[in-house]
Amino acid sequence: MRKPAEPAVAKEAAVAAVEEPRRRDFIHIATVSFAGVGTAAAAVPMLTQMSASADVRALASIEVDVSAIEPGQAIKTMWRKQPVFVSRLTPEKIAEAKKDDNAPMRDPQTLEERTLPNREEWLVMLAVCTHLGCVPTGAAQGEPKGDFDGYFCPCHGSHYDVAGRIRKGPAPTNLVVPEELSFVSDTVIKIG
Amino acid sequence: MSFPWAQEYKPKHPLMQWFDERLPLPRLVYNSVGAGYPTPRNLNYFWNFGSLAGLALVIQIVTGVVLAMHYYSTVDGAFNSVEHIMRNVNSGWLIRYAHMNGASFFFIVVYIHMFRGLYFGSYKAPREMIWLLGVVIFLLMMATGFLGYVLPWGQMSFWAAQVITGFFSAIPLVGEPLRQWLLGGFAPDQATLSRFFSLHYLLPFVIAGVIILHIWALHIPGSSNPTGVPVKKEEDTVPFHPYYTAKDGFGVGVFLIAFVIMTFFAPNFMGHPDNYIPANPLSTPAHIVPEWYYWPFYAILRAFTVDFGIPFTGIVIIPAKLMGVLAMFGSILLFFFLPWLDTSPVRSGHYRPLFKKFFWFGLIPSVIILSICGVMEATTTWLILAQISGAYYFAHFLIILPLISRIEKPLPLPGSITEAVTGKPLKEAAA
Structure with missing residues (x-):
């Protein structure tokens, strides 16, 4: 048996009413930042390997x-x-x-x-x-x-x-x- | 993409149909260089040079991959391994000479391809992106050519590496550390040779990738044509295959004849005898010159002999060295702005009387004179000539082109491509 449509609509409206930033925004930004910092850190050895070596x-x-x-x-x-x-x-x-x-x-x-x-x-x-x-x-x-x-x-x-x-x-x-x-x-x- | 009258791919063989439904590669080929690509009916032989450039890249990759099987990228072994290729490897001499001359022929066809674009206004809307990608390919080619020239580790190789990485030392503050980072030391050495080999192997495949984008961008509006008048009806076009596959094929024959004549009979004509002397970090050859395809840019680099500053105060704003390097890179980078410098709505130089005069009697002579200055020794006469023609080169793009776009009265354009070819106006659609 299918549920009536109203509660779903109401729930969506409730989600929209949540104040910005949402929890999900925070997760997105945190994930991308983590990946960005990680990539930048990984780029350091890739760049410094080019400089004059110890010998x-x-x-x-x-x-x-x-x-x-x-x-x-x-x-x-x-x-x-x-x-x-x-x-x-x-x-x-x-x-x-x-x-x-x-x-x-x-x-x-x-x-x-x-x-x-x-x-x-x-x-x-x-x-x-x-x-x-x-x-x-x-x-x-x-x-x-x-x-x-x-x-x-x-x-x-x-x-x-x-x-x-x-x-x-x-x-x-x-x-x-x-x-x-x-x-x-x-x-x-x-x-x- | 393409015109509404483009023929649709209909596989004849059931195997091709089976293949096409699972991976539409036959369809892609058919629509790119087959009967499914309607092309202006009036393309002249200048339109051959794109496909020739593609062929030149394939020759370079095939011969290059083979050379890499026999080459050692060590400062002690590189020079000897090239001699080993020349003397001992079966057909090694042929493959190396083909690679050496292939680089020159790649530049010849690309320069004619660029000339075509400049004269017939191929860089204008809606084809700006094709032009911009072409400039990227040109820059990558110049980098690849330089990296490859260093690999035999002869005198010219070594000093080319020294001088060209020296360009970067002109940049204020970070220049010298940047140069040492590029070289992996204080002077060209093992680290330099290894990384140059690695990058020389990589960049041709990057070029191939950008060529795919270049052709993709081309196939959105379709090819331009010598009149510059856009395609209007089906009568203005012919299918790429068999018309232009045949015409391109003929061009390939002519190209290969010229290429093998040079490779067999004058393989070192465009090279330099000094590069058959092993690299000696203690002694610069008396007269170093780059390969011919860099001459005009090299002349611009050398043309700056005085610092740019406030006269009589001794305050230097831009030192001569930095000016030379900036001007040299600028002479190529200004191509990126060309579609917006030339604002004339008429594409083809045929219908632009003023543009045509400045093109033939200004731009072309200035580039030729710069090339000659680039190979001559840096004496006062040649420097002054380089300064004058270099100044014209920049003025042509930055001042003259925008100006004549405004004041020029173009000749009447033909009503259509068909009219230009047959002399009769394009028939109105029967309906």
Whole structure:
């Protein structure tokens, strides 16, 4: 036997009359929030797995023996998988760099600020163009040195001066001097 | 979807009927590329390039899956495994050269496909969504092409990875951490190569998915046509099969002839000898250039040499590096706005005298000059040329197109597709 229709209608009306938010709204929001927070938490390892792994980060420090570098010479070495120029400036180059200390520059810096105290003949810089990361030429004999007698990036035409300061072209900043730079002894440099 | 006079699928064989009732796949094919899809009767050969692009993707996936069976994605093994494919794997040289040149041919047909869309106004209402999905496919293709170029781990591969991930370092504050996150280190290395291989394998299938959406969106209004006049009656259309299956088939033949000529006789013509030198993180090749299909964008990237700021104060608002990167991405992203920049109701360039002039004597030369600038060394002359043509490129889309849409007086349009083809007006319905 079927029940009369009225009680059902009345019940629906009663449900509609319940004040917002209903219990069911709360359950919906709580469920979706729980799932959302869970998904976000699960995304964290999926994103951080992309960052440098522990073995890559462990290569953070090197020591370079510079005893064989004569004034006017430079070597390329690797630090954190990135090439580094270690160059020993001649007195003429030091004078040339200092003469330009106050020239108009995109990223003004003096030679003194780019070298260690009393070691201004030693210029250590990442050999990574600050534009898009190519290795500038000019460290080795016979390579193009650009318009400012320093370094030239063949990729997009950035010109750096003797002290690795950006003078012309698209690069935004000077060649980076590693902050973590020190002399272990007179002939050994530590980077990192 | 489709026109009321579209033929209905009626399976002839009882087996097909049995199949169609349980999974209407035969019906889908029939209505998409069969007799059930009425198509404008006047499509010219520029309308071949969509199906050719599909074919190019299939070639890339088939050859790519085979190459992946022989390739090692390790920094020590990658270069040698590519040489192993070239020298030892049976027909390996053919498959690799087909994949290498297949990428170039994919871009050739897609560029012609885009040219068709630009000239005949295929991006206009009601086909905006098709165009937008097409731009998404183009971006995915560029990403996939770059990722694949890195895999042989030659000199060009390595420095492409370095330079292109360098784009992201231009973003203020988060740029450098973002770049290191993309590379998985401070410079391109094993982590980079592995993830690039993984993504290079993934993205073509994403492209295939977006192509399905692209065709789905196309089949709602149906194909446009060289007059830009919408289909009015059944006489304006022919069934896709056999008319355009045959025409597309002919195009496939011509495409394959060109493709095998390059693959067999000049396989390295579009490549770079430096990429046959193993990657050396200590030395950038003297002249690095991307693959030809990136040249115009590369020229725009390099065209910015001075910071954007307040003159004589030394205050920099946007550094040159960021400007270059923004302009390069902007030159593609502006395609997303094209349907709303060109407000002329006339689709086809045939009937737009002013548009036609700017298209042939402005846009096309500027893109060609940018391409040449992209491959030349960054000397002052080429930089200035790139700056001028780059400026025109942006002005064309952002200023000239909206302006001529307003002032141009279009030529009279034909009354119908049939009238354009036969010279006689479309007969009024007998009823």
